[in-house]
Amino acid sequence: MAEKMRGVTLIADWVPKPDFVLGPKDVDHTQTYLGSKVWKNPRMEIREYDVPEPGIEEVLIEVKACGICGSDVHMAEADRDGYILYPGLTGFPAIMGHEIAGVVVTAGKNARNKRTNRAFEAGEEVTVEEMFWCGQCKPCADGYPNQCEQLNEIGFNIHGGYTKYLVVPSRVVWSLAPLKRRYSGKDLFLAGSLVEPTSVAYNAVIECGGGIRPGDNVVICGSGPIGMGAAAVLKRAGAARVILSETVRERAEMGRKMGADFIINPLKEDFTEKVLEYTDGMGANLYVEATGLPAVVYPGIEQAIWRGKTIGCTVVIVARADAKIPVTGEVLQVKKSRIVGAQGHSGYGTFPRVIECMAAGMDMTPLITKKVGLEAIAEQIVQLRTNRTDCKITYVADGF
Numbered sequence: 296m297a298e299k300m301r302g303v304t305l306i307a308d309w310v311p312k313p314d315f316v317l318g319p320k321d322v323d324h325t326q327t328y329l330g331s332k333v334w335k336n337p338r339m340e341i342r343e344y345d346v347p348e349p350g351i352e353e354v355l356i357e358v359k360a361c362g363i364c365g366s367d368v369h370m371a372e373a374d375r376d377g378y379i380l381y382p383g384l385t386g387f388p389a390i391m392g393h394e395i396a397g398v399v400v401t402a403g404k405n406a407r408n409k410r411t412n413r414a415f416e417a418g419e420e421v422t423v424e425e426m427f428w429c430g431q432c433k434p435c436a437d438g439y440p441n442q443c444e445q446l447n448e449i450g451f452n453i454h455g456g457y458t459k460y461l462v463v464p465s466r467v468v469w470s471l472a473p474l475k476r477r478y479s480g481k482d483l484f485l486a487g488s489l490v491e492p493t494s495v496a497y498n499a500v501i502e503c504g505g506g507i508r509p510g511d512n513v514v515i516c517g518s519g520p521i522g523m524g525a526a527a528v529l530k531r532a533g534a535a536r537v538i539l540s541e542t543v544r545e546r547a548e549m550g551r552k553m554g555a556d557f558i559i560n561p562l563k564e565d566f567t568e569k570v571l572e573y574t575d576g577m578g579a580n581l582y583v584e585a586t587g588l589p590a591v592v593y594p595g596i597e598q599a600i601w602r603g604k605t606i607g608c609t610v611v612i613v614a615r616a617d618a619k620i621p622v623t624g625e626v627l628q629v630k631k632s633r634i635v636g637a638q639g640h641s642g643y644g645t646f647p648r649v650i651e652c653m654a655a656g657m658d659m660t661p662l663i664t665k666k667v668g669l670e671a672i673a674e675q676i677v678q679l680r681t682n683r684t685d686c687k688i689t690y691v692a693d694g695f
Contacts, residue, residue, distance in 0.1 A: 298346040302390035302458035303672045305370055307334040307379060320444060326386030326452045330370070331617050334385055335377045337370060339673040344390070344454075347462040351403040354415055354465050356423065359484040361456035362394035362492065362663070363672065363688045365519055365587070366615065368679045370451070382617040386452030391672075392690065393425035393450035395461065396471065396487030406465035409647075410472060415465065420474075420483055422490045422650075423456075424467035425449055426641045441498070441639030457672050457690055469646045473654040481691075482660065488689055489520075489659040491640060494649045496524030499613040499637035501532070502645065504581055509533025512579040514570055514599070515555075517586035518546040520662055520687050521613055523553040525583050527657055528649075530554030538573050540566060540592075545684040552661050566595035571602060578603020587614035594621060601626045608632040662687040669693070 309324045311317075312332045321327045327334075349355045369381040370391070379385070402415035427447040428440035435443050449455040449463070471487045478486045499521070500506065500513075507513060513534045515522045518541040526537050531554070539555035541547045547558045559569045570578060582596045589612060600608050608630060612620075620634075627633065640646065653659060665688045667675055675688050 299343050300346050300459040301341050301669060302344055302454065303339060303392070303669065304342045304388050305337060305339055305391050307337040307387045309333060310335040312378070322386070326384065328384050329382065330385035331378055331380060331382045334379045334387060335373070337373055337379050339371055339391070339676065341669070342388075344458070346460050349401060349403045349406065349462050352405045352465055353462050354402040354406050354421075354468050355400040356395070356397040356421060356461050356463060356468070357400050357692075358395055358397045358456045358459060358461055359692050360396045360488040361392040361690045362488045362520075363675060363679065363690065364394055364492065367391050367450070367676050369615070371676050372680055381615065383615055384446060384448055384451055389450065389452060390454040390456075390458050391450045392456035392458075393448065394488050394491045395423045395456040396484040396490070397421060397461070400460065402465065408465070408470065410470040415468070420471040420487065421468050422471055422487045422646070423449070423461070423463050424469070424641050424646060425491055426639045427453070427464060427467055428641055430466065438642065440641040457669065459692065467641070469650065471650065473650050476654045477656070485663055485689065486653060486660050489662060489687070490646060490649055490653070492520045493524040493528070493653070493659055494640035494645045495613070496521050497528050497645050497649050498640045498643070499611050500525050500529055500581065500583060502643050503635050503637035504583070504609050504611040507532055507534055507581055510535045511581065512536045512538070512574045512577060512605070513581045513583070514538045514540065514579040514596070515583040515585060516540045516592045516596070517584070517614065518543075518550040519585060522583065522585035523550055523662060523686070524659065525585065526550055526554040527659060528652070529581070531652060531657055536573060538570060538579065543683040546686060549661065549686050561595065567598040567602065570599040574603065576604055578605045578608065580605055580608060582608065582610045584610065584612045585614045587616045588618070589614070589616055589620045590618050597623060597626050600630050600632050606631050610634045611637050613637045663689050665689070666691045
């Protein structure tokens with residue numbers, strides 16, 4: 296009998312809204328790129344599965360740690376009509392979880408380790424990209440793997456990491472060997488599980504946002520893991536002032552640990568006035584929208600751009616939300632500013648650079664405020680709908 300494993304599985308009903316049209320990349324009753332317009336009545340349960348076996352270019356990984364992401368919360372949460380909140384690529388049922396660190400168990404003969412350019416060896420500590428880009432479509436061939444037209448995402452439309460074993464293509468596996476310069480034992484895997492969300496932040500502010508020059512000012516709206524990752528990356532990149540807008544005290548305090556110089560509570564203070572005060576009237580070179588509430592947040596950003604003296608500002612939209620943004624074109628034109636979107640974390644050397652930053656002292660592990668076992672994951676995902684004090688809750692494997 297094949298070895299079995301358990302996995303926290305998300306199930307939902309395919310009930311398209313009246314305005315939904317099946318797109319060229321959708322699969323009827325199976326997956327869609329517009330999750331919040333199709334999937335209804337989400338629920339989670341622990342199901343039993345056969346342990347998978349790797350193909351010729353695949354790697355079998357034993358999961359040691361896997362962080363709970365806001366996307367997990369939004370996939371499992373329904374609006375008043377019963378539809379999931381998450382607007383992106385989804386296909387159910389699927390084992391959830393995508394912020395993974397683990398150990399190589401075995402690998403196909405053509406699965407190459409990018410660190411050694413040789414076959415993977417059992418026991419190597421690794422992390423995994425969440426986005427399985429195909430490498431064959433035009434966006435991939437043009438160097439845009441995050442916009443892959445044949446994309447699969449672990450924990451979203453294929454099985455993810457809230458389980459014991461996971462099979463993934465070797466092209467998305469990265470060695471955690473550099474982290475051994477700073478971490479050991481359990482801490483190595485906890486740090487490794489933070490590479491993926493930190494890479495999302497890195498991709499947003501460096502690749503999509505164009506980065507900064509040392510001495511620039513930055514404003515980050517929202518101090519979830521992506522916002523805090525952005526604070527850490529930008530401070531390391533030389534930001535003069537990192538200003539964090541956050542309403543929850545515990546998260547604001549965590550933001551200071553990650554590199555924030557100033558905190559704004561927009562419920563108690565005038566966001567625009569405080570940005571201008573903290574920057575001596577200059578405003579910021581880079582603004583990051585990481586709240587998922589762009590319609591609420593953007594007007595204050597727009598006023599800071601308009602009233603500030605900085606020309607050529609960039610606003611990066613990294614949080615996923617099915618919402619319109621109220622934009623005044625005149626502000627962008629006069630201030631020579633722009634709004635850019637950021638998705639994913641693949642390509643551009645992002646994963647290895649984040650790993651090296653962490654190995655060199657950019658410690659992200661304070662973000663982990665709670666560790667739980669498999670049985671508690673679903674409960675924690677539900678609690679995170681209202682629990683804003685914990686930053687990163689992380690699943691750790693039995694015996695870890």
